[in-house]
Amino acid sequence: MIEKLLALSFSLFALVGGSNSEKTNDIYLIPEGYEGYVIAFYNVKGAPKIEKEGDYEVHDVNNQGYSVTSTPDMDYGTITDKYYYVDEEGKRNEINKECVKVLSTGSLEIEPDTPNKIEMSYTGMEVTKSQCSQDFMTAGEEIDRDKLDSIVQDITKQYYKSK
Template identity: 40%
Template structure:
């Protein structure tokens, strides 16, 4: 038992260090920000906990479940290691650690595997690659299918450019309309809207459309929309108003506008304080 445990400690250490090195190299190539480096420290901490506290017991379980397999022990063990990583919902992070852990486990058994035919080893290797790729793919698909989506349907007056503010959880507003799976948020000529609904959370899959006085709609190019910050503000009487902002433009659309929201025209939109006072949600002396 002591020898088996020491080997699994080696596998856990290898998986943790190798994963962090690989992740660090990828981050170093595509980004060098301080935030990313801090994130690596956090990832290292969770990888360490996962590999020692979760992966080692799971590996003992996999050994017990596959000890009676002979010909397909390698593949069954690989599938089990990856499956138990997949169910953690940590995606490619957990799957990568599981594969590295499993490979080190098998490497430490190499003396017992010398008798295996090269074709058998090559077959196992190819199938392992297929299993890993499939598990990563289905991990992303599972997140895509299960994670909440915002699904807000913005109707913005034709020709409006500038910042748009939406206030949530506002009582005595008209019942919210729906457009299929989307919640309609109507924006007025002054660039703001109010809804009794709470702020949507999840993957942003909103639709933004201009609407003219005749009700004709025109989709706004995604390159002309900047997702701004959300926040809350106190009403002074203990009430709290939750809001979110976006910006739309018809000049200077592109990646820069999507990321920064920099406007090239004068922005006459109202501040959140002005909106609250205009709607009578706070007093004039607030």
């Protein structure tokens, strides 16, 4: 059904190390116990600007596994991100890097040839508690298309009123 509602065009880019001066510097605050895909969407009309802690941009991930910001685009370069589980009181517990698999980044357009055109970019990762290992961390994958479509549909309903 989402294919009928949305005309998506994806272009995927591998997020690889850049020069020493370019770093991603993101902090992901993930609800305690969450496992699965975590996706940060950029350039979402009406979403809050990214908050900063020192040199890091902070993504407050919701229970559905995504965050949104009106900040136009993500940073590219060497991945220097930090990942935390956050409990109900806001206490952070760092997630072991072997429990996080960085996935592809991409962009999408909805209704590309209309005045209602929506453009977003995204980056993602997968978080596990049970499969933590070097193999999990380094296994390259793309974000699951069905999960991505479902989240994009939620975002467009909330921020773009029924696209």
